[in-house]
Amino acid sequence: MPTVFEILHKDAAGRIGKLTTPHGVVETPTVMPVINPNIQTIPAHEMRSFGAQILITNSYIISRKDELREVALKDGLHALLGFNGPIMTDSGSFQLSVYGDVEVTNEQIIDFQQKIGTDIGVPLDIPTAPDVSRDQAESELEITLERLKEARSMVKEGMLLAGPVQGSTYYDLRQYSAEELTPHNFDVYPIGAVVPLMENYRYAELVDVIVASKKGLSPVVPVHLFGAGHPMMFALAVALGCDLFDSAAYALYAKDGRYITTSGTYHIEDLSYLPCCCPVCLEHTAEEIKKAPNKVELLARHNLYVTFQEINLIKQSIREGNLLELVDMRCRSHPSMVEALKRLYSHVDWIETLDPASKSTFFYTGPESGLRPEIKRYSDRLGRLEIKGKVLISAFPIRKSEEYDQYLRFKPPIGTYPIELSEVYPFNAEVPESIDYEAMDKALLNTIDLMSRNADAQFTFICDESVANHPRFTELPENVEVIIRGSSDAFSSQL
Ligand code: GUN
Numbered sequence: 001m002p003t004v005f006e007i008l009h010k011d012a013a014g015r016i017g018k019l020t021t022p023h024g025v026v027e028t029p030t031v032m033p034v035i036n037p038n039i040q041t042i043p044a045h046e047m048r049s050f051g052a053q054i055l056i057t058n059s060y061i062i063s064r065k066d067e068l069r070e071v072a073l074k075d076g077l078h079a080l081l082g083f084n085g086p087i088m089t090d091s092g093s094f095q096l097s098v099y100g101d102v103e104v105t106n107e108q109i110i111d112f113q114q115k116i117g118t119d120i121g122v123p124l125d126i127p128t129a130p131d132v133s134r135d136q137a138e139s140e141l142e143i144t145l146e147r148l149k150e151a152r153s154m155v156k157e158g159m160l161l162a163g164p165v166q167g168s169t170y171y172d173l174r175q176y177s178a179e180e181l182t183p184h185n186f187d188v189y190p191i192g193a194v195v196p197l198m199e200n201y202r203y204a205e206l207v208d209v210i211v212a213s214k215k216g217l218s219p220v221v222p223v224h225l226f227g228a229g230h231p232m233m234f235a236l237a238v239a240l241g242c243d244l245f246d247s248a249a250y251a252l253y254a255k256d257g258r259y260i261t262t263s264g265t266y267h268i269e270d271l272s273y274l275p276c277c278c279p280v281c282l283e284h285t286a287e288e289i290k291k292a293p294n295k296v297e298l299l300a301r302h303n304l305y306v307t308f309q310e311i312n313l314i315k316q317s318i319r320e321g322n323l324l325e326l327v328d329m330r331c332r333s334h335p336s337m338v339e340a341l342k343r344l345y346s347h348v349d350w351i352e353t354l355d356p357a358s359k360s361t362f363f364y365t366g367p368e369s370g371l372r373p374e375i376k377r378y379s380d381r382l383g384r385l386e387i388k389g390k391v392l393i394s395a396f397p398i399r400k401s402e403e404y405d406q407y408l409r410f411k412p413p414i415g416t417y418p419i420e421l422s423e424v425y426p427f428n429a430e431v432p433e434s435i436d437y438e439a440m441d442k443a444l445l446n447t448i449d450l451m452s453r454n455a456d457a458q459f460t461f462i463c464d465e466s467v468a469n470h471p472r473f474t475e476l477p478e479n480v481e482v483i484i485r486g487s488s489d490a491f492s493s494q495l
């Protein structure tokens with residue numbers, strides 16, 4: 001089996017990759033605009049100019065309509081849509097989840113997708129909704145797994161094949177589903193049936209579903225978050241290891257008069273100003289868009305521009321190693337995204353195993369920065385440090401002298417580390433002067449840990465009241481000498 005996915009750069013559990021399809025290479029993360037084969041709000045041939053590299057459409061809809069089916073079978077899918085780059089096709093599964101029934105079998109729809117020249121095909125999985133009974137989730141998952149294996153045995157070459165991970169909101173079933181599919185070497189693994197979670201702002205549970213699915217998959221396979229099209233949550237999903245998204249949102253929101261931004265959605269009627277510099281927003285005022293006969297198209301175009309702008313920002317952040325700073329920023333725009341951010345960090349043990357050991361300067365951007373994988377990694381490795389003799393720990397910048405055997409720096413949220421590491425990642429972190437309660441707690445906890453691991457050393461701890469007044473400070477070992485200084489005292493020259 002040739003490698004179809006190559007990972008080029010990584011940050012947190014996110015990555016930049018190259019996915020090779022019959023109609024060309026796609027750089028991920030990326031979004032596949034959904035093309036409705038009946039009406040194209042924005043024509044498929046224009047999609048490249050927005051930054052789209054790959055499209056997605058629905059093979060079931062094409063197969064049900066004579067005019068579409070005949071052209072697709074005769075001239076191919078790419079001619080039907082007027083796009084010669086990669087195209088993924090969904091099966092009738094989404095219709096199945098909405099209408100409860102479809103007039104097609106798994107075998108028929110796989111065969112059809114191959115015949116029309118799809119680049120990435122999808123079997124007829126069952127998108128089991130959140131919150132169904134365990135029995136239903138299990139029995140539907142078994143049918144899904146059977147159909148996926150059947151599809152795999154039908155597709156040997158040419159078309160890439162997606163293996164959707166199901167299991168509803170049962171996280172063990174999500175992981176089991178992913179583990180069962182892995183030996184069958186699907187080319188792309190979509191995480192399915194998450195649309196109801198996103199529609200209901202259940203982003204924290206979405207995080208759990210993604211992590212459970214990812215844990216069951218090999219870390220080197222491409223993952224598609226099925227039905228995710230709002231740019232507000234792309235950074236979060238990419239940081240958890242999702243590589244592909246599909247957006248019907250750009251067109252559906254536009255039909256509803258909604259204007260997408262990376263921090264949420266406005267109704268165009270509520271906008272007096274346009275907070276965007278895309279060609280649509282530069283050429284029109286909010287009033288003009290409200291009155292335009294092609295209002296839906298203008299909104300769809302703006303929505304697509306912001307969608308791909310966010311993808312580019314995410315890729316740039318991965319290259320710079322500051323994706324988690326971007327995630328932090330994006331998750332401040334809605335309380336349920338704040339919840340999702342906290343949930344992401346509840347999985348830090350897993351993220352830490354994938355996060356690169358060195359990147360650009362760590363920026364403290366909020367209380368959750370203390371939960372980042374770098375901090376956990378350092379806390380886990382404290383045992384490697386050997387601290388002996390007279391030791392100075394300072395919360396202020398210090399220079400070495402003869403007075404102490406070892407000099408350590410205290411810097412929240414990292415904690416206490418040898419000053420020799422000060423210029424090294426992540427100890428060179430940029431942090432604000434006033435630190436949140438949680439971050440101070442994290443730093444004091446690992447300082448206490450360091451002190452108790454090296455109980456024979458004689459510690460002197462110089463800090464100001466913002467450190468000494470923290471409740472955790474009372475847990476320092478009793479033999480530590482504490483010197484409290486105002487942060488403005490010119491003491492460091494004395495050292
Ligand atoms: N579109 C949105 N969710 C799903 C899913 O779970 N399966 C398929 N095939 N399509 C989807």
Ligand code: ZN
Pocket residue numbers: 276277278279280281282302303305
């Ligand atoms: Zn715009």
